[in-house]
Amino acid sequence: MSLTFTFDPPVTPDLRDGVLDLWTDVSNAGGSVGFVPPVTREDIRPELLKHLTGMAEGRTRLLVGRDAEGRVAATAFLALNTHRLMTHWLWLYTVMVHPRHQGRGYGRDLMSAAAAAARTVDGIEAVRLTCRGGLGLERFYESCGYKEVGRVPGAIRVAPGDDRDDVVLLLPLS
Ligand SMILES: CC(C)(COP(=O)(O)OP(=O)(O)OC[C@H]1O[C@@H](n2cnc3c(N)ncnc32)[C@H](O)[C@@H]1OP(=O)(O)O)[C@@H](O)C(=O)NCCC(=O)NCCS
Numbered sequence: 001m002s003l004t005f006t007f008d009p010p011v012t013p014d015l016r017d018g019v020l021d022l023w024t025d026v027s028n029a030g031g032s033v034g035f036v037p038p039v040t041r042e043d044i045r046p047e048l049l050k051h052l053t054g055m056a057e058g059r060t061r062l063l064v065g066r067d068a069e070g071r072v073a074a075t076a077f078l079a080l081n082t083h084r085l086m087t088h089w090l091w092l093y094t095v096m097v098h099p100r101h102q103g104r105g106y107g108r109d110l111m112s113a114a115a116a117a118a119r120t121v122d123g124i125e126a127v128r129l130t131c132r133g134g135l136g137l138e139r140f141y142e143s144c145g146y147k148e149v150g151r152v153p154g155a156i157r158v159a160p161g162d163d164r165d166d167v168v169l170l171l172p173l174s
Contacts, residue, residue, distance in 0.1 A: 003065035003073055003106050005113040007120070011055065015064065018072030020048055022098055029099040032132040036158050051077050051094070063117050065097075065110055073098045074106055076114045078121070089126035090118055111144035119173055126172045132156050133165030146171045 009015055023044045027035040034047060054060030059082065065074030079091040092114055097106045118127050129146070131137040133156075138148055146169040154163035 001068055003067060003101075003109060005063060005065045005074075005110070007063050007113075007117040008061055009064050011052065011062075015072065016048070016052070019062075019064070019075055020044055022072050022075060022096060023048065023094070025099060026096040031096055031099075032135060032137065033094050033096050054079060061117070061121070063110070063114055065106065065113070067098075067101065071098075073101050074110045076110060078114065078118060078127075080121070088123055089128055090121065090124050092118075092127050092129040095129065107140060108144055111141070115145070115171060115173065125174060126170055128168065128170050131167050131169065132158070133167050138167055138169065141169045144171070 020041050023033060024039060024041050026033055027039045027044065028037045030037060035043065051060055051062070054077075055062060059080050061078045061080075063076045063078065064072055067073040074097045076095045077093040079093055081087055081090065095107075095110065095114070097110060115127060118124050127146075129141070131141065133151065142148070148167055149170045150168035152166040152168075155166035156164040158164055
């Protein structure tokens with residue numbers, strides 16, 4: 001079994017609800033996607049709205065993976081730069097696979113679909129992302145071809161007294 005990926009899916013209520021549920025479940029399972037548990041859908045909604053606004057303005061594009069039942073099971077948002085000197089690479093945000101599907105290779109499939117999607121975007125030569133240090137995520141991204149190119153010590157405060165590095169990773173597409 002594998003996920004079915006769609007780049008730039010139509011933004012329907014079903015898609016919005018599916019992404020919201022995914023993001024909430026991943027966050028509550030301890031995923032590093034901008035929140036610390038516990039969170040509700042209402043905590044996540046404003047962040048999703050920011051992505052949706054970016055999509056409406058053509059700055060952000062969504063890659064979504066659906067499982068065999070058609071449920072939203074994985075996402076990655078591809079965000080173009082507005083800085084005129086940085087239009088040759090894009091950001092990858094909110095990379096996640098639903099906890100019920102993790103550990104089966106879907107994460108790697110998602111990253112490979114994200115690289116393929118980025119290659120279809122005019123003028124894009126590299127993909128950049130950041131991740132929370134201390135969880136082994138760097139190893140996951142390195143296994144997908146990314147290289148660590150920077151690390152800001154203690155930039156992410158997940159709780160008082162628990163600071164994590166903000167790790168910058170890059171995938172050249174050439
Ligand atoms: C990170 C994530 C997308 C990986 O997806 P997945 O489907 O579980 O990963 P895969 O099954 O494709 O695993 C690929 C490899 O990465 C490793 N890996 C996966 N998640 C890992 C993690 N959190 N830390 C360390 N290694 C990890 C796997 O062990 C596997 O290695 P192997 O081939 O040597 O066995 C998924 O675990 C997830 O959504 N996590 C929560 C959200 C999150 O933290 N996202 C990252 C935002 S920066």
